[in-house]
Each structure stands twice: as C-alpha cells, then as structure tokens.
Amino acid sequence: MDAAKLRLAHVGKRFQSGSAAATVAVDDFTLDVAQGEFLVIVGPSGCGKTTVLNMLAGLERPSSGTVSLDGREIVGPGPARGVMFQDYALFPWHTVRGNVGFGLRHGPPGYGLSSESRARRVRDCIELVGLNGAEDKYPHQLSGGMRQRVALARLMANEPEVLLMDEPLAALDAQTRLILQDELLRIWGQDSPASVRRTVVFITHAIDEAVFLADRIAVMTTNPGRLKALIDVPLPRPRNDATRASAEFQALSQHIWSLIRDEAYRATVT
Amino acid sequence: MSAATPTAQRTMPPTGANHATGWRARIGRGVALPLALLALWQALGMASHNVRMPVPTRVVAAAIELVRSGDLPMALVQSLSRVFAGFAVAAAVAIPLGLAMGSVRSIERNVDPVVESFRPIAAIAILPLAILWLGTGTAAAVLIVAYAAFFPIVINTVAGAREISPTLLRAAATMGLPRVRIIRTVVVPAAMPSIGVGLRIAMGVAWTAIVAAELAVGAKAGGGGSGGIGQMMFIFYAYSIELNRIIVCMIAVGLVALVLDRLLRGGMRLLMPWAGP
Numbered sequence: 060m061d062a063a064k065l066r067l068a069h070v071g072k073r074f075q076s077g078s079a080a081a082t083v084a085v086d087d088f089t090l091d092v093a094q095g096e097f098l099v100i101v102g103p104s105g106c107g108k109t110t111v112l113n114m115l116a117g118l119e120r121p122s123s124g125t126v127s128l129d130g131r132e133i134v135g136p137g138p139a140r141g142v143m144f145q146d147y148a149l150f151p152w153h154t155v156r157g158n159v160g161f162g163l164r165h166g167p168p169g170y171g172l173s174s175e176s177r178a179r180r181v182r183d184c185i186e187l188v189g190l191n192g193a194e195d196k197y198p199h200q201l202s203g204g205m206r207q208r209v210a211l212a213r214l215m216a217n218e219p220e221v222l223l224m225d226e227p228l229a230a231l232d233a234q235t236r237l238i239l240q241d242e243l244l245r246i247w248g249q250d251s252p253a254s255v256r257r258t259v260v261f262i263t264h265a266i267d268e269a270v271f272l273a274d275r276i277a278v279m280t281t282n283p284g285r286l287k288a289l290i291d292v293p294l295p296r297p298r299n300d301a302t303r304a305s306a307e308f309q310a311l312s313q314h315i316w317s318l319i320r321d322e323a324y325r326a327t328v329t
Numbered sequence: 330m331s332a333a334t335p336t337a338q339r340t341m342p343p344t345g346a347n348h349a350t351g352w353r354a355r356i357g358r359g360v361a362l363p364l365a366l367l368a369l370w371q372a373l374g375m376a377s378h379n380v381r382m383p384v385p386t387r388v389v390a391a392a393i394e395l396v397r398s399g400d401l402p403m404a405l406v407q408s409l410s411r412v413f414a415g416f417a418v419a420a421a422v423a424i425p426l427g428l429a430m431g432s433v434r435s436i437e438r439n440v441d442p443v444v445e446s447f448r449p450i451a452a453i454a455i456l457p458l459a460i461l462w463l464g465t466g467t468a469a470a471v472l473i474v475a476y477a478a479f480f481p482i483v484i485n486t487v488a489g490a491r492e493i494s495p496t497l498l499r500a501a502a503t504m505g506l507p508r509v510r511i512i513r514t515v516v517v518p519a520a521m522p523s524i525g526v527g528l529r530i531a532m533g534v535a536w537t538a539i540v541a542a543e544l545a546v547g548a549k550a551g552g553g554g555s556g557g558i559g560q561m562m563f564i565f566y567a568y569s570i571e572l573n574r575i576i577v578c579m580i581a582v583g584l585v586a587l588v589l590d591r592l593l594r595g596g597m598r599l600l601m602p603w604a605g606p
Binding site: 116136140141148150152153199 | 494496497499501503510514515518602603
C-alpha cells in the first residue's frame, strides 16, 4: 500500500553553468507528503527549497531520483498541481474576474463545464477570498495583499488536488501576512475533517509562519540543499491568535531556529 | 480622455494671482519660440527681395489655394491610402514573425541575422528594384512603405514577446495550458504594449517613406498619374519651383502624421486599459 500523495525519492538537482563545476542545488532529497497534509519546507535562502517545489510542479526535472504524484512520475506541469507564486503572477491585462477564471476559460480545469458553472465558480472563489466588489479591477489597482488573494482565488478556482505555494506571503507586510495566514488555513479547510483537505506544500523562510501553518515541517540545509530534519507540529486545529501565543508554538519556533541559525547567520556574512 | 481619471483631483481652488498669470505663462512656455521664429522667417524673407523666397504669409496663401482647389486633400488621400496599405502589410507580416521570434529561440537565431542585415538598407534604396518589378504605380509605393514599416514593428514585437515575465508563462503552464494556447493567451497580450510602440514608430516611418517614394517615382515617371503628396511636391519643384507650395505639403504631412499618431495612441488606450495612461 502506498499512502503518499506526493513522493520525492532520492531527488537530486544539479545546475550546470558554462564550463564551471556543476552547482548541486538539491541532493538526495527523500520525502513523502500524505493526502490532505499541510507540509511546510523551511530553510535559509539558497537552500534549494524553491527548486524542490518547482520539481513537484513539473517546471524543472530532477537530475536524479524521481518525483511522483499518486505513484505516477511527474514529467511536466499539470492542472492537478496548482502553484501560487511569490510575485503573484497575475495577468496584468485581465481584471480580477479574468484572472480568477483564466484556467477555467483557457485550460483543462474548465473542460466540460458550462459557462454558467464556470462563472459561478469564479464568483464563489472571489467570495472565498473576500474580494467581492473588486471583480472589475486590474491587478495594478490592487494592494499586494489583494493581489495575493486573487492568486489564491485563481488557484482554488482550478480545483487542483495539490497546492504548491512558493513563499506566497514573503512580499507582504507583517500585518497582512498574519491575516493571510489565517485566511489560508480557513480556505484550506482547517475546520473540516482532514479527509477533505487538499494536500499543500508551502515554502517559506519564516519560521513562525511555518509553525503556524504546518502539520509537518521539513527543515532544509544549504549547500548542497538537503533535508535536515522533519518535525511534526502537534498544535491543535483550528489554529488562531491563541496558537501564536502558546508556549508550545514558541518552543517549536525556537527549536527550528536553533536548527538553521548557524547557516542563516553564515548566509548574512558571506 | 481617460474615463478612469478622477474628477475630484483639484481640491484647492485656483488663486486669483495664478489665474491671471496662467494664460501668459502658458504662451510664454509653449508658443513664444515658434512665434519668434515665424517672425524672424518673415522678416528675413521680406528683406531678401526674392519673389520665390517662401515666407509665412505666402505659405498661408498657398495653403488656402491648394486646399480650395482640392489638390492637396486629393494628394493626401492618395498618399494616406498607400500608407495604410503598406502599414497593414507590414503589421500582418511583422507581428506574427516577431511573436514567433520572441517565443522560439531557434526561429530568432535564424531570422534575426536576416532582419538585421536588411534593416540598415534604407527603404528608398530598394526603390530601383520596386520600380523594375512593380512599375511606378501604387504597388511600388506600398512595397516601400511596407518595407520601411516592417522593421520597427518586428523589433518591438520581438522585444515585447521576449520580455514577458517568466512566472506568467509558468503560471499558465501549471494550469495545464498547452504551449500553443499560451502564445495566444499570454504572449500576445503581454507583448501588446510593445507592439503598440512599434506600430506608432512604424506609422511615422511609413510617412517618411511614402514621401520619399513618391518623390522618386515622380522623378522617374515625370508626373504621370500615380499622384500622392510626394509627387505633388516633386511637380512643384521640377516644373514651377513653387517653394511656398512645397512647404505647405511638408506641413500637411506633419499634421496628418500627428493626427494619426494621436489616433493610434487613443486606440491603444482603449484596447489596453490595464497599461495605464
């Protein structure tokens, strides 16, 4: 029996630039992500966490090892694995409504759907992220927090099985971040039973964010990018501000910080 | 007029002093030098005692005469139709080619050297070939306009297609869109502002080309029925040395080109409300 939704098996990624020796971005990375699990990958900048996510998305191929979804090898991007990007990746020529409905209108997520049911799903997703009233605005008319809400609505509208999130909150200010962390958990369905939740792989360099969101945290180490530790986060759900204030939350954050502090420090001086 | 411009922008009522000096300041800024130059031109022209010397008053008189007789509007319409035809041919070839070059590396590698080695060859330099192949009529003029307008459009389209944010392409790919679909739904709209710039530059270039082409075709045909503003200028030069009328033609070309540019800009703003003012 194979319970893993996503599986990274001895995955390595080398980048060859010119005649110089290849850079090893990711080395012998092995990790299973269960159906409905919220997995957060945390690590210092340059540790290869984005490369891992891109391989899950099918945007990059591993140099060695295999990446698979439900036991089938991932060979390219596909609508079953939706991606949310740090810089929002909204289409500037589409309004909020056009962006949220982009995949439904142009891609496989909309195949076989009537135009009414597409429109309904777009409306529902805009409501889900609280952007009612902004449907006809263009991205350049929105704040960073609103743009990321649009990106989240677009992701949900395509109903992917797996959500891959590449530091989606990193460009936002601290307060907007906290609010969107709460929203993210609500939309993921932290109030619903685990069986109906989607599988999430979320990248961040913020430890408190990782602890707040995750079922499990994969700590990565840099140069080469390796899996250093896997940490369960037994904090009860639903999580809220009380979670952030709890002693257990603080202790977990401290523990993870102690794992990457030395490398994070080195990254600031080299 | 942009509909998005908020009307309540001026919260402070203009003070009396600002209001009084407003028109003077505007004239001082915008019109003073042109008026001074016109006056200087008039003065120098009158001082020369040469009846052929063009001066502003005689140019205005010639303009009225040419408009009344219908010669100038007729010539402009003829030139305009050639500009539009050549411009349309250029856009129809250059935009798809530019998109292909900007999105597919191997196409760009092959086509770019060809484009770049033709680019320095002025449109007027292909005139002998155009006349030999197509005669001295409209077809040759259209070919020359198309040749001239092709380069700015293709170069700007390539730049627009190449400068697309890679995450937009990735976002579309992760939604499962096939590559061909991505070109239509992402590459084309993302390149549109650049294509618009190329079209505006090309429109200006098309005008310089049409005047040159018609002047030269006029020289070859010695008048004839091919018409257009350039040939009208040639006739004024070759048969009667009407300098005032030639200057009228120059100004007419400039004004028509200005109007076309404003129309193009307005059309693009309507087409691309996201691109800002």
